Amino acid sequence: MANYPTTSGSRENTFDAIVIGSGISGGWAAKELCEHGLKTLVLERGRDVQHLKDYPTALKNPWDLPHRGKLPHTIARENPIVKRCYAFDETTAHFFVKDGEHPYVQEKPFDWIRGYQVGGKSLIWARQTQRWSRFDFEGPARDGFGEWPISYEDLAPWYTHVERFVGISGNRDGVETLPDGEFLPAWEMNDVEKHLSGKIRGAYADRFVVQGRCAHLTAPQAIHLEQGRGKCQARNLCYRGCPFGGYFSSNSGTLPWAARTGNLTMRPHAVVAAILHDPGSGRASGVRVIDAQTQETKEFFARVIFVNAACLNTNLILLNSQSARFPTGLGNDHDLLGRHVAFHNYRGSLAGQMEGFADSYYSGRRPTQAMMPNFRNVRKQEMDFQRGYMVFFGASRASWTQGNYLPGAGAAFKERLTRPGPWGVTMMMQGETVPRRENHVRLAADRRDAWGIPQLVTSIGYHENDEKMIQDFLEQGEAMLSAAGVKKITKTDDRRAPGLDIHEMGGVRMGADPKKSLLNRWNQLHTCPNVFVTDGACMASTGTQNPSLTFMALAARAANYAVAAMKKGTL
Amino acid sequence: MNERMSRREALRRAGLWAGAAGVWAGLPKRTWAALPAPEGWSPEEERLLTIIGDTLLPATAGSPGAGAVEIGRFIAMMASTCSPPETVSLIQSGLREIEALSRAEFARGFIDLAAAQRETLLITYEKKGASLAPAKGRHPLRPIKQWAVLGYFTSEPGATQALRYDPIPGGYRGAIPLAPGDRTWAT
Incomplete structure (x- = not known):
């Protein structure tokens, strides 16, 4: 299939920005881009989930649940992978991908836990939000297994930016x-x-x-009330979706915020097959999408593309974005794409x-x-x-x-x-865990998913x-x-x-040296600068902290950089 | 003497029947009525499970027993739907053993025993289970207790009367004094 624009009527399918994925980092990219006036298309492969409206179990008492929260054996038997996830039960199963729906190939055992819906896994995350320290950013270079192209000081203002909006409870421990x-x-x-x-x-x-510091509103501020969110009621039923907006998710926070700018177009059921590379400009021109319900192929175009499909699916999309210029995947001039996955x-x-x-x-x-x-x-x-x-x-x-x-x-x-x-x-x-070259994902040569996209092989140990x-x-x-x-x-x-931690990171790692990394210090592909990767795939190491806060800060930082560069005419 | 014995026996029997009948009469229609009767269980087995559940967790001051929430149907349903497949036959073999033990020790079926006798018998069965249970694997009383405890303490009367249920606590307090008699949180 030719990897350049083919859709007639491309004008209607053209936006300033495309964000692939609506989870915790995609929501942040969308919010920042929309707030700065960019017409932004968010592509989500799963169904729509509206805050409050689509939390069917949120207010159920224990006795309202037919199996009192336990998983029926038939579901457990059909889902040997996702059933191992601590948060997967009778009250939350609708927010998790079932094993049979989206198969992948485990060259080594890897429990890939996924949430395909608007909001992604931000609905079902553990909400622990610690900043990285300078020791984490400096670690890979000190220990000789890589490098971060940014320091703690580069990210600190963006941690602040994100924390204020999300609402993080914690002590100033010093x-x-x-x-x-x-x-x-x-x-x-x-x-x-x-x-x-x-x-x-x-x-x-x-x-x-x-x-522990966590994304729960213990004392909502004006910015949180403006989102329509309220105080955490200490029910600890978060994985069902919160009827009070007590914890942060894309659904309760960033996506409605982006929507009210009038600049957001949300497209659920949109499976991104590939990013399109234009050999003339040397840039990405858009994305090819398969409608999950009709199998219809469509193409959408934009000046910048943010890839936030969650770590391994971001790797998959880039690996599958093959062109004359990039025969083994977008930005992959050195067989590094998909490698150095850690957890x-x-x-x-x-x-x-x-x-x-x-x-x-x-x-x-x-x-x-x-x-x-x-x-x-x-x-x-x-x-x-x-x-x-x-x-x-x-x-x-x-x-x-x-x-x-x-x-x-x-x-x-x-x-x-x-x-x-x-x-x-x-x-x-x-x-x-230390990112290692041999811990990788790649496209299966002979197996495809229901949309004709190659399945992912996981080889991570x-x-x-x-x-x-x-x-x-x-x-x-x-x-x-x-x-x-x-x-x-x-x-x-x-x-x-590996995988059950749901903290998989890397494969499209950041770095100062284009020979040793895929993304620069602003999360742009070194060799295709209008493509940004700001989810877990960009991570050059894993640190010891729960990673979502860092993903959000990186996404906000990169989105603001993209807006500024576009205004200056350098992007 | 004989007359007194038989009177006492008659009173005792009347009492136990009143007790067992009371359990059945008190079954609310709402608890498990919405659930279909699980396949592979006889009405007698379900009834025996309810009496066993009510013996494990009887009515006490302030809260009804597990029989009041039709616990037998819940145990059968959970064994059939949420347990490894061998659990159904394990529990059913346990029911036969309990019944046999009852006849050996008291010369009547389990349902016909007085509440105190039922309790004694289950404690005996739990202790000597190793010799009665299948050569390998779990004691049959384990899944029965597991599902009885879950079913009762997550039922509305169990959660709100035997325990303390607070659906919307509003906040967390890390240190509150526990007075004698304070109950544990349901969730």
């Missing part, structure tokens, strides 16, 4: 490894978490236990029991946890593994679910289940470095919990496949 941001009031710790925090801080000078290592966790605190309880359901920024290899290489990990931990009292394992029957048994049980403590790791990090976390976790007086500690390596 920890160098976890820069403070623009915060709404933080969530409280409970008594056992405060105890753990104090004991661990007392035992380790460089380990800071802080409250977060979640395999290690610990659990234990804390005696005492019998007369202390809590109310409400907090949508975040306490956390500890990375303390390994921060200022120099110290360990027998590279990089480090963030630790999440929390404490809560056992509830009636103790009935699953406690012996007994009758009034005494029932009575016991109706009282708060002993305190349990949990801990889990979020480890940085763990490395010895990851195994060493897991062992270190489990040892350190046990030591920290023991120091805090936690008993009956169990350590687990669940050996999960």
